[in-house]
Amino acid sequence: MAPSSLPSTLILTLVEVLLLSDSMLSARDSHIVYEGDVYIDIILSLYDNDDGTCGTIDPKSVQELEAVRWAIHNLNVPPYVPGVTLGLRAHPTCRSMGKVALVAANLANELSQNKSKTFGIIGPDYSSEAKVISSLLGSLTEEYRLPMIGYATTAASLSDGTLYKNFFRVIPPDNIQISAMEHLLVAMNWTYFAVIYDDDAYGHEGVRHLESVSKQRGICLIEKIAIDTQLSYQETTSKLNETFISLVNQPSPVLGVVVFGGTQLSASLLDVMNKSLNNVQKFPILILSEAAMDVGMFAVNWPTVLAGSFALNPPRRQIEKFEIYWESLYKNQTKLREEAVKNPWLLDVFELVSNPNCRPSNITCGQLPQNILDSILVPTPFVHFAIQATIVLIEAIKNVYNYKCNNADLCSSFLNVSRTEITNKLAFSKVELDAFPLNIKSFQGISVIFNGSVDAEPQQQSNSYVVFNCQENIDRIRDDCFKEVGNYNRLSNKLEISKDAIKDYKNYPNYTELSWNDIRKGQCSNGSLCSRCVNNEISPVLIIPGELYIVGVVPVHSRGALPMQCGDLKRGGMDIAEAINFAIHQSRFQYGVDVPNATIGAIIMDSCTHPLLIKERLLTLYRYGIINKDGSYLQIISKVLGFVAAWTSDVSISVADILTEIKHVQISYGSTASILSNRTMFPYFLRMTSSDTVQAKVMLDIIKDLGANYIQIINSDNSYGNGGKDVILESLDEYGICVAQVITIPSFPKWIQSDIIQKIRQFTTAKVVILFLSTSDFEWLVPSLEERLFPREFIFIASEEWGRRPLLQKVNNLLGTLTLSADPPMNQKFREQMLSLRSNGQDDNPWLESFLEHELKCHLQWSFNKSSSKPCRNDAGLKNDYQVDLWVPFVENAVYALLTGASRTLTKQCGKTEDICDKYRGNITELIEQIKRVKLDLYNNGNSEYIFDSNGDGKLGYSIYMVDNEAGGVKYSKIGTSSPFSWKKDEWMTLMNLKGQSPLKCEDRASCPNCFQIDKPGSSLCACSGYLYSTISLIIVCTVSMATVIFLLIKLRRKGGNKLKLFRRFQSHVKYIEV
Structure with a gap:
């Protein structure tokens, strides 16, 4: 039967094959290296590629061929397959894709003409070649679909069994190697590196995967240099010389290089580095992939530039019997000549390393020098995999043979068997390696298991990759400088590495050993700006995995200068983010809160103090979920217990607008705007704080007690600042206070601080100034007030956003400033956590x-x-004097309250479940009521009390603090409380030198003209402010003007004759209104 249709790319390759020169097709053709009744074919390079022809013999490849031949020989004596001698035929590819395609085409042709005695393929040794061969043979009809088993081909894409239907492998795929490499980069603190790789399937896939995981880890892959695998050694070296000079001469030299390629690439790079040797410390440190780790040759030829570098490789299992056999070939020329009759490539290796005039036929040559032997005798990393592949394939052949021939002699039923039967037997097989007569000690307890996939399943106790470190002055075998320092297990996805065992060096040739802290690392150099790697995107979210979630909204950053942009880090933002996580962990221990059968995670979103930005992020969370490192989304909104949000009132309002629509409960830890008490607008909102109405009343009580009646207000232009200002203005009549002016600070653009100082100095008799500002505005304004004002020039009463925050370096000019603070005690354990970060x-x-x-x-x-x-x-x-933000206790209590209420509601509505049931989501009123019933010991005095009032507002009052001196520094002295209202007025008056005086009261029009009615000279002070009078005057003017307009319109309608005159009179009134 003719082969089935082939992929178009392979047809093209076959056309190219037919156009190859006769010399290429005839050179180093296939050869039977072990006679047999049935055959296993091995496809491998055997030679380097030299400009399209077979070049220098590859000792590594020859060793792997001989390992397979050795295994087959030992399984034939006595016959492992009863009555059958297994044979081996070798096909050299010379790393030529044309020759690879030719080998595949010849195999397909043999099968289609029923001339083939081949029952399976081992190899090839390069992934790009495996793709071509498997694609071709896998596209044949099932009758001719030869099974292939790889021992060195690691490209991750080969795991796709739908594309490579006849392919299996015993070596871990490159995605495992990349995971091991990823963990090694992290363990070594690499953040800045280059990669040099072979320009083939192995290199491209490995680098693409490495770049992806590096990006997810925040590791910068600064350069990717591909080297054509068809170049000669000299051409590769020339190319790499330019690359190396470029890497080390950058403004920030690249001190970490990953080599993802074969022997030629690595050898060429090390040659270039060796010729450039001046100072080892200036050289990059290398990480070699498994294809590059020919340890014996590297250590012998380039020990200086290789010292301190790393290599990754699957676990090397020593095959002692084969190593003894392999060594005997090159120490016993008689034996070499005998075996070379069957495997002629053994002689090519001898000729490569020996004197040109010396041949094995010349018995006067003597033995090869030890250093030459060292370069060819060290087992390659793939020898044991090649032997494993041989065993597994033979076991599948034996099982089909026994079934077809009923354990009798070789039968035609087996000789004509559909090759897919062997492939299917391989696909679901378990081979215990130590059950084979080879008796290989390192295979004891090892099984190769295929469960319908291309890749063998990992062993529970077996490491997938080993990390080696090239070291000087260790006990060596054949100058092998690589010492095992770590192991990666793909089942646990963990790398266990011994940092104490890792060594690096400087000051060649003395080899001064470096400690762990001083070893070379792939990092941006000190004094450099690695601008290509700087990530200007601020991460919007912190995800702490769990089965159920609390969503926290935190201002980690301030608002940026441009729309929808984040700015600098906001003081206290990190404290709050950490406090949410801390409170989740502590809730179970401190308050016994336990959500049945579920671990609690957190999604902490950075609001950047921007109402619109947090709306966008919340909508994204609701619609798509959270984004994973690989760019995919995970839906979690159905797993959210509730929201802890937010600090500032305008952000809390934005959050509440969204959560009101999607029906989720929200507890704010710091928002005080009075509008948030409106349960018609915000039915699912609760907060730990009292509203601004309470805070403003405390301020006004202080002012009244001082006898002041003429004040100024400075507020932020946001919900918090405007809300506080409005409460004060609405209460003026009640307190008999007049406002000279209100200064509202815009969010953007910011004024110059001196402009504000100039404005308040316009009303020097209004000495009391109320500050209702956001934290960022306090941080922006207060230092300038301290620097530019005179001592006791004004008396400031500040809202709780100043509180006891460290805004001042000195106090001289702001001595006596009064601040409000709602300050339950700080949790010392949380402070310890912050200091441990x-x-x-x-x-x-x-x-x-x-x-x-x-x-x-x-x-x-x-x-x-x-x-x-x-x-x-x-x-x-952090230093020991770090001051934790005052809002942290509120955050902790909000988390405790939410978890307590959620736990009670889940148990009541859903029972003991790790999921949120529909009743929990559909009866949010029940959740709110359970939260309102929460009691906490807020002041650590043993008394638990309700923390919410019936409306869901916090019940905490305020403490009154006075800015004072303490040993030349700043001190906040507590001098009063809000509930009941009481403060040490005399103490403050003494500090301000106001004892027995009343300079804060304005009693005449000259001092406070805005506060006296113009038509009643000498009258008493009016409770209305100048601010309010201006508003009333404007209303009166507008009302009179509108009445005039209406009057003219009526007249215009009644008099049709003189319309033009009346219209002009009407037009003149409109101009007056505009003015």
């Missing part, structure tokens, strides 16, 4: 690195901007 360059918290660098005024070793600040110490953490 450390970055390892791979933090789950995407903001931790920039936070530590900002607080410590230094750069971490994995930073991409090292141009200005000093390096941080290796264990850099």
Whole structure:
């Protein structure tokens, strides 16, 4: 039967084959290296490619061929398959894709003409070649579909059994190697590296995967250099010389290079590095992939530039019997001549390494020198895989043979068997390697299991990859400098590495050994700005995995200067983000909160203090879920217990607008705007704080008690600032206070601080100034007030966003400032957690690195901007005097309250389940009521009390603080409380030198003209402010003007004659209104 149709790409390749020169097709053709009744074919390079022809013999490839031949010989004596001698035929490819296609075409032709005695294929040794051969043979009808089993082909794409129907392999695929390499980069703190790779399927797939995982890890792959595998050794070396000079001469030299390619690529690079040797410390440190780890040859020829580098390889299992056999060939020329009759490529290896005039036929040559033997005798990393592939394939052949021939002699039923039967037997097989008569010690307890997939299943206790480190002065075997320092297990996805065992060196030739902290790392160099790697995108979310979630909204960053943009880190934002996670973990231990059968995770979203930005992010969360590192989305909204959000009132309002629509409960930890008490507008909103109405009343009580009646207001232009201002203005009549002016600070663009100072100085008799500002506006304004004002020039009463925050370096000019603060005690355990924070360059918290660098005024070793600040110490953490933000206790209590209410509601509505049932989601009123019933010991005095009132507002009052001096520093002295209202007025008056005086009261028109009625000279002070009078005056003018307009229109309608005159009179009134 003729072969089935072939893929168009392969047809093209076959056409190219037919056009090859006769010399290419005839050179080093296929050869039977072991006679047999039935055959296994092995396809492998055997030679380097030299400009389209077979070049230099490859000792590594010859060794792998001989290992398979050795295994087959030992399984034939006595016959492992009763009555059958297994044969072996070798097909050299010379790394030529044309020759690869020719080999595949010849095999297909033999099968189609029923001339083939081949029952399986081992190899080839390169992934790109395996793709061509499997695509061709796998496209044949099932009768001719030869099974292939790879021992060195690791490209991840070969795992696709729908494309490569007849292909299997015993070596782990490259996605496993890349995972091991990813973990090694992280463990070695690499963040900045280049990759040099073979321009073939193996290289392209490996680098594409490596680039993807590096990006997810925040590791910068700065350069990708592909080297054509068809180049000669000299051409490859020339190309790499340019590459190497470019890498080390960059403004930030590349000190980490991954080599993802074969022996020729690695050898050429090491040659280039060796010729450029001046100072080892300036050289890149290498990570070699498994295809490049020909350890014996590397260690002998380039020990200097290789010292300190790493190599990855699947676990090397020593095959002692074969190693003894292999060594005997090149130490016993008689034996070599005998075996070379069957395997002629053995002689090519001898000729490669020996004196040109010396041949095995010349008995006077003597033995090869030891250093020459070392270069060819070390087992390649793939020898044991080649033997495993041989065993597994033979076992499948034996099983089909026994079935077809009924354990008798070789029968025609087997000789004519459909090759797919062997393929199917392979697809679901378990082969215990130590059950074979080869008696290989390193195979004891090892099984190769295929369960319908291309790749063998991993063993439970078997490591998938081993990390080696090239070291000097260790006990060596044949100058092998590589010492095992780590193991990667793909089942656990963990790399166990011994940092103490890793060595690096400098100061060649003395080899000064470096400690772990000083070894070369692939990182941006000190003093450099690696601008291509700087990620200007601020991560919007921190995800702490769980089965159920709390969503936190936190202002990690301030609002940016441009629309929908984040700005700098916001003071206190990181504290709140950490507090949410801390409270989730502590809730079970401190309050016994336990959500049945579920672990609680957190999704912490950065609001960037921007109402519109957080709306966008919440809608994305609702519609799509959270984004994974690979770019996919995970739907989680059905797993959300509730929201802890937010700090500022305008952001809380934006969040509430969304959550009201999708019916989710929200607890704010810091929003005080009075409008948030409106349960018609915000039915699912609760908060830990009291509303601004309470805070404003406390301020007004202080002002009244001081006898002041003429004040100024400075507020932020947001929900918080405007809300506080409005409460004060609405209460003026009640308190008999007049407002000289209201200064509202816009969000953008910011004014110059001196402009505000100039404005308040316009009303010097209005000495009391109320500050209702956001934290960022306090941070922006207060230092200028301290610097530019005179002592006691004004008396400031500040809202709780100042509280006891460290806004001042000195207090002279703001001495006596009064601030409000709602300050339950700080949890000491949380403070300890903040002080324990450390970055390892791979933090789950995407903001931790920039936070530590900002607080410590230094750069971490994995930073991409090292141009200005000093390096941080290796264990850099916050200083002991770090002041945790005052809102943290509110955050903790909000989390505790939400979890407690959610736990009770879940148990009541859903029973003990790890999922959120429809009743929980559909009866949100029940959840809100359960939250309102929560009691907490807020002041650590043993008294638990309700934390919400009936409306869902917090019940905490305020403490009154006074800015005071303490040993030349700033001190906040507590001098009062809001509930009941009481404060140490005399103490404050003494501090301000106001004892026995009343300079805060305005009693005449000259001092406060806005506060006296113009038509009643000498009258008492009016409770209306100038601000309010201006508004009333405008209303009166508008009302009179509108009445005039209406009057003229009526007249115009009644008088049709003199329309033009009346119209002009009407037009003159409109101009007056506009003016």
